[in-house]
Amino acid sequence: MVALALFFDFSNGFHDAANVVATIITTGALSPRKALMLAAVCEFVGPFLFGTAVAQTIGKNIIDVSTFDPHRASLSMALIIAALLAAIVWNLATWLLGIPSSSSHALIGGMVGAVLAAYGPGRILWKGLLYVLASLILSPFLGLFFGILFLKATFWLARDATPKARFFFNRMQILSSVSLSLSHGANDAQKSMGLITLSLVILGIAPTFHIPFWVVVSCAAAIALGTASGGWRIIKTLGTKIYRPRSVHAFCAQTASATVILGAALLGGPVSTTHVVSSSIMGVGAGHRMSAVRWGVAKNIILAWFITIPASAAVAPPPPWGQLLRHPPLLGCWLITLGGCFGLGMFVTFAPLHMQDHGLPMGEIGLVFALQAGVNALSRVPFGRLSDRVRQRWRMALVGFLTLGASLAGFGLARTLGQFLMAAGVLGLAMGLGFTPVGALIAEVVPHNARGLAMGGYNTCIYLGMMLSSATMGALVEAWGFVGGYILAGVAVALAALGFYFLIRDFAPPLHHL
Incomplete structure (x- = not known):
């Protein structure tokens, strides 16, 4: 199960984390190899900096912990494995199609689907699930809002700037990319941490829900390796097909995304980096010029957002x-x-x-x-x-x-x-x-x-x-x-x-x- 959770983190890396470098590669501020290596390092460091609130949400606040009965460890582990498999299948399917979809909510959909199939709705903690759904719905709107806000504020502050300002924003874009990678690592690596720790409690290896240091290191390393592998199909979609940004636009989009994702990590909201980055790029593009956004591509991405949880719930495999x-x-x-x-x-x-x-x-x-x-x-x-x-x-x-x-x-x-x-x-x-x-x-x-x-x-x-x-x-x-x-x-x-x-x-x- 640990290996499967780490593979989910790895798939999260090349599916989701590569999206944080899409704009910096597109604008030419960094070469693809340098951008991915920088992001991978930051993804590894992020989980050590900002606590484990998201892991607590995943491990304790969505599914009634009594569902995972220590006396029926095989069934409990089967449910966790079903959730991970559903999320991995959805990740791979959307990666092959080049559609930016949420790994985080694919995992949550898989968890909910597996427990619904085995026990029915009585074992779902609906308050916690509604909190996650609120994060899912609210975070893209916040990304859109902050994308527009930061672009307008930056344009106002740089209204008298010369063309040489482009070089300044190239450097600032590297800084914003670092902050985005750190926040993504802090938020997304915690999903697998929560499931691995829950498994340790179920099997009697850990007496309480406390995340061991080796779990943090393993998950951080897995998501960093996935990032270094690069998800080129989705990089292309986010970097060029929604809106082709310049350095100033990429800086604003990354800063907006980092603000939303880091805030969610501190509050324990398992938001999707893909959702937030996509909506921030849309917001920056719309703030620049509405016609600059390719709304047909944006429509397909938004559709993928809304079907991720039910699709992953449906993919959750049956009991063995x-x-x-x-x-x-x-x-x-x-x-x-x-x-x-x-x-x-x-x-x-x-x-x-x-x-x-x-x-x-x-x-x-x-x-x-x-x-x-x-x-x-x-x-x-x-x-x-x-x-x-x-x-x-x-x-x-x-x-x-x-x-x-x-x-x-x-x-x-x-x-x-x-x-x-x-x-x-x-x-x-x-x-x-x-x-x-x-x-x-x-x-x-x-x-x-x-x-x-x-x-x-x-x-x-x-x-x-x-x-x-x-x-x-x-x-x-x-x-x-x-x-x-x-x-x-x-x-x-x-x-x-x-x-x-x-x-x-x-x-x-x-x-x-x-």
């Missing part, structure tokens, strides 16, 4: 397969499905032979199958409606599968067309009563973003049960006859139902089910 295999209610649903389909396989495979043994012609055998299928199909909708009205669906499924087992035994004992029709009708009714609520149960017992995986296991149990029955029951029918085979299949279904009961009896459905 191993976690589902340790989920008793889901295992119960799979078990009873396997048992029920074992019984269904016995009926489908051997019923024609059994009825032929008792002299039924093909037409009557087809009638028995038609009755079973018709009752099964027609009962599904009303039983589905009933399953939405009962408090505990599993009880309905249990009755259905116990009835299915009994009807199989009855089918084995049947001798006449009427007896076969009666047993087949009860079998169809039992299948509708049993199988219908199981699908809804699976959706109810597993996390939201694991339903597809859980239903995949459910469908595997359907076909596996039928295949096992067809493959194994032939030899038993030869040894014990059709009566013994059908009774044995009924007992197998009943045993699966018993296992289902013990696995799911403690499951309490959510109150909104009613």
Whole structure:
């Protein structure tokens, strides 16, 4: 997990931190290599200067810490890893497209998405999340405002300057770039610090939420290395495609950005450097001349800002397969499905032979199958409606599968067309009563973003049960006859139902089910 967090910091470096040098490279104040090396050094120093308020916000104020139960460390770590993976995927996708998007809010979106998927909205600290969202919304407007303000103030102060002032602003631009890099390192490196420290607390390595010095050094180094690597696609977008600045404009944009980002770092607001830098450049461009800003590019960037959190929440991966295999209610649903389909396989495979043994012609055998299928199909909708009205669906499924087992035994004992029709009708009714609520149960017992995986296991149990029955029951029918085979299949279904009961009896459905 530490390695993944550091890789996120590295991706943050080449995705976000390179943006702080976009304007200084574009104006020619420094060469690309010198600008990136200077920024990398400042990014490394920044986290040591301005406290850890942002790390506290990330680690303690967005997600209810009790969500990360020390006694369920594997699940807790899975949620953190899911958040990091979602943020990294979003970073890489927007980097490939050259779109300036927020690494910080991608991480927050990934955290929120992972916890929502696993626990629902009750474990989100909405006050803290609203503080972050307020930072997300307010910081670009502040960048825009300060960009315009600093440009107007600088133009007024330098109203009598000669053309040689350009060389002065080239030097001042280096100073403003240093301040911006320091503030970015102070704000952005703290996100991973918060998650790493939270992981140490979960695993019992750290007794309290206190950020160790080695964590600060590691995160600072990772973001500095990422900065040195350079995110050239986004540098080009910010440096030229929104607005092509001169030295004075770049100085004002960087100073405005540094003011907003450093203020947020001191207040614990995890703002996005990309958001602030982009809006500051827009503000400086608009302050110079509205038509100088390429508003089409700006519109695409603003759109990326607003979809970052929901997109990263959606990207957050589902709980791992191993976690589902340790989920008793889901295992119960799979078990009873396997048992029920074992019984269904016995009926489908051997019923024609059994009825032929008792002299039924093909037409009557087809009638028995038609009755079973018709009752099964027609009962599904009303039983589905009933399953939405009962408090505990599993009880309905249990009755259905116990009835299915009994009807199989009855089918084995049947001798006449009427007896076969009666047993087949009860079998169809039992299948509708049993199988219908199981699908809804699976959706109810597993996390939201694991339903597809859980239903995949459910469908595997359907076909596996039928295949096992067809493959194994032939030899038993030869040894014990059709009566013994059908009774044995009924007992197998009943045993699966018993296992289902013990696995799911403690499951309490959510109150909104009613």
